[in-house]
Amino acid sequence: MKFRRSTKLLVDVPAVASGDIAFNLIVFFLVCASTQPDTGRSQILPKSEQTQQQQEPQDEHLTVDIKRTAILINGDPVKMTEIKARVKAKLAGKSRPEDRVVIVKSADDVPYHAWIEVTSQIEDAGGIITLQLEEERTVDVPQ
Amino acid sequence: MKMKRGKPKVDIPSVAMGDIAFNLLIFFVILAQSQDDSHIQWTPAKADNLKGAGYTRVTVTIDKDQKVYLNGQELSEGQLASRIESNLGDAPAGQRKVMLKAHSECTAAKFEPVIEAISQAGGELVHILEDKKNQ
Numbered sequence: 001m002k003f004r005r006s007t008k009l010l011v012d013v014p015a016v017a018s019g020d021i022a023f024n025l026i027v028f029f030l031v032c033a034s035t036q037p038d039t040g041r042s043q044i045l046p047k048s049e050q051t052q053q054q055q056e057p058q059d060e061h062l063t064v065d066i067k068r069t070a071i072l073i074n075g076d077p078v079k080m081t082e083i084k085a086r087v088k089a090k091l092a093g094k095s096r097p098e099d100r101v102v103i104v105k106s107a108d109d110v111p112y113h114a115w116i117e118v119t120s121q122i123e124d125a126g127g128i129i130t131l132q133l134e135e136e137r138t139v140d141v142p143q
Numbered sequence: 144m145k146m147k148r149g150k151p152k153v154d155i156p157s158v159a160m161g162d163i164a165f166n167l168l169i170f171f172v173i174l175a176q177s178q179d180d181s182h183i184q185w186t187p188a189k190a191d192n193l194k195g196a197g198y199t200r201v202t203v204t205i206d207k208d209q210k211v212y213l214n215g216q217e218l219s220e221g222q223l224a225s226r227i228e229s230n231l232g233d234a235p236a237g238q239r240k241v242m243l244k245a246h247s248e249c250t251a252a253k254f255e256p257v258i259e260a261i262s263q264a265g266g267e268l269v270h271i272l273e274d275k276k277n278q
Binding site: 017018019020021022023026027030038039040041043044045066106107109110111112113115116117120124131133 | 160172188190192242245248
């Protein structure tokens with residue numbers, strides 16, 4: 001009797017290292033995902049406090065009013081591109097931090113990008129920003 | 144002749160190490176997702192002279208629908224100051240950074256009270272913005 005010799009061999013992919021492969025893949029993707037750095041601008045604001053209106057004279061400080069369509073420095077309308085130069089000129093010769101305070105008042109409908117543009121220019125001109133907020137504002141509380 | 148019997152060599156099986164590491168990693172990724180804010184839709188405002196924002200434990204986001212989130216969880220403006228304060232704890236100055244990711248079109252009525260809350264909590268405000276040069 002003649003036996004036929006089988007030449008086909010059963011070959012398995014080695015599964016021992018699949019855990020390590022998966023681990024390395026995850027580390028790779030995690031590293032890729034965390035390489036997008038956040039860039040920004042830090043802003044030092046004095047700690048907020050409630051003050052009575054007209055309690056202290058604000059005439060000495062520079063006041064910037066931001067409206068939806070206009071920007072006013074001490075009541076005078078200015079163009080967006082002129083803010084830095086105007087603030088710099090007004091703060092010239094003032095070295096004490098308390099003299100460099102710039103009060104920023106914004107209308108409710110002023111968008112964030114416009115506010116950032118204005119406050120960035122004030123800070124670049126050496127001003128210290130102080131926000132003046134109105135007390136009567138509605139706050140929506142989620143149900 | 145007397146044969147000396149050798150000590151049996153016992154090794155910790157290292158075959159499963161990869162699987163253990165993989166499972167640990169999955170565990171920590173799931174844990175980290177509770178602070179994830181990638182699902183929030185917002186567009187950063189653009190500005191010049193930006194610097195790296197660094198690392199912070201506290202991120203406040205205002206999305207395109209003007210909803211406020213603290214570390215990815217929605218909350219009201221009234222709760223914000225106290226929650227930021229508890230997140231910052233007793234961290235010393237220089238380690239009290241609070242990132243503000245405000246949608247470019249959100250209005251002062253929304254973002255100013257948020258800035259005030261960060262200031263009240265003693266946070267060091269960092270506006271997250273996009274460099275104008277990237278346009």
